[in-house]
Amino acid sequence: MRKIIIAIDGFSSTGKSTIAKQLANKLNYIYVDTGAMYRAVTYFALEHNFIGVDFFHSEKLIENLDKIIITFKFNDIKGFAEVYLNGENIENTIRTLKVSQYVSPVATLSEVRRKLVEQQQLMGKDKGIVMDGRDIGTVVFPDAELKIYMIASAETRAQRRFKELKERGDNLTYEDVLENVTTRDRIDSTRKDSPLVKAEDAIEIDNSKLTIADQLDTILNLASHNISK
Ligand code: DC
Numbered sequence: 020m021r022k023i024i025i026a027i028d029g030f031s032s033t034g035k036s037t038i039a040k041q042l043a044n045k046l047n048y049i050y051v052d053t054g055a056m057y058r059a060v061t062y063f064a065l066e067h068n069f070i071g072v073d074f075f076h077s078e079k080l081i082e083n084l085d086k087i088i089i090t091f092k093f094n095d096i097k098g099f100a101e102v103y104l105n106g107e108n109i110e111n112t113i114r115t116l117k118v119s120q121y122v123s124p125v126a127t128l129s130e131v132r133r134k135l136v137e138q139q140q141l142m143g144k145d146k147g148i149v150m151d152g153r154d155i156g157t158v159v160f161p162d163a164e165l166k167i168y169m170i171a172s173a174e175t176r177a178q179r180r181f182k183e184l185k186e187r188g189d190n191l192t193y194e195d196v197l198e199n200v201t202t203r204d205r206i207d208s209t210r211k212d213s214p215l216v217k218a219e220d221a222i223e224i225d226n227s228k229l230t231i232a233d234q235l236d237t238i239l240n241l242a243s244h245n246i247s248k
Contacts, residue, residue: 022048022147023245024162025238026155029169030215031119031203032176034226035151038169038234040099043149045239051091051142053152053159054122055102056135058113059089061122063104070121081130089138116184116191119199123206126153132212153207156218165245166221167238173201175227 025042027035036052043050060080064070069080091100092108101110112118125131132154139159143150150159156166177197184191208215217223222241226234 020246021248022145023164023242024143024146024160025149025165025167025242026160026163026218026221027149027151027167027169028153028156028215028218028221029151029167030171030173030176030207031200032180033169033171034179034231034234035169037231038238039149039151041231041235042238042242044098045235046149046242047147049142049148050099051139051148051150052100052102053135053139053150053155055110055113056089056138057126057131058118058122059102059104059109060084060087060131060135061118061125062109062113063087064125065118065121070125075124077128080125081128084130084134087134089135111187114184114187116189116195116199119203123203123210127206127210127212129212136213153215154213156221157216158213161218165238165242166218167241168217168221168223170223170225171227173197173204176200 025048027039029035039052040050061070064080067083069076088105090103092103093100101108102113103109136159139150142148143160152159156163156168174197177193177200180200181193181196184196224234224237
């Protein structure tokens with residue numbers, strides 16, 4: 020059976036990764052969360068004090084990019100690949116609101132994008148991959164066989180993210196999360212290099228009122244149809 024590339028793009032917290040993970044497991048494909056890669060670079064920048072409340076020494080981060088090695092290792096219990104920065108498992112650490120607050124400015128840097136896009140393209144060279152992010156169908160794999168563009172209202176997304184973070188024990192308000200979601204929407208879709216836009220040939224799915232099972236069903240159908248072409 021032929022293998023394809025499935026690109027899933029969309030704003031933050033549209034539930035891309037939940038669907039992408041399940042899709043990859045069903046199809047026996049590799050799943051790559053590219054947001055985790057941008058978060059890993061951001062975590063590195065925070066740890067080295069290259070970015071903070073009122074400063075961003077982007078030139079320092081760029082100088083040190085070759086010290087950042089990002090890898091993924093499949094976790095059998097969780098059923099997906101976790102992200103590692105220089106050998107350290109940072110899968111949970113990068114999901115905090117703090118990293119979320121700094122990731123969009125970091126992701127505007129072309130040098131950062133070039134490094135990560137190169138690695139992403141390598142990971143997909145043999146196809147059989149589900150990748151989610153902002154620029155997968157437009158920049159990373161413009162020839163991907165199946166492109167999905169997920170949308171949902173900012174309130175729905177903030178509500179979902181708030182619930183997740185609360186369950187983890189993070190201390191924050193719904194308003195903090197909504198503010199982060201809308202700020203990231205703005206930066207991610209207006210940046211110069213690879214802004215979030217819907218690829219012309221992407222299929223839009225508004226999941227505000229769809230269950231995860233419905234979404235998975237829809238995308239699996241599209242994928243099966245495409246694979247058997
Ligand atoms: O998917 P996420 O929320 O974990 O992504 C975190 C940030 O990374 C997001 O606000 C923008 C950036 N990002 C990007 O610029 N390009 C990608 N392909 C994936 C994420």
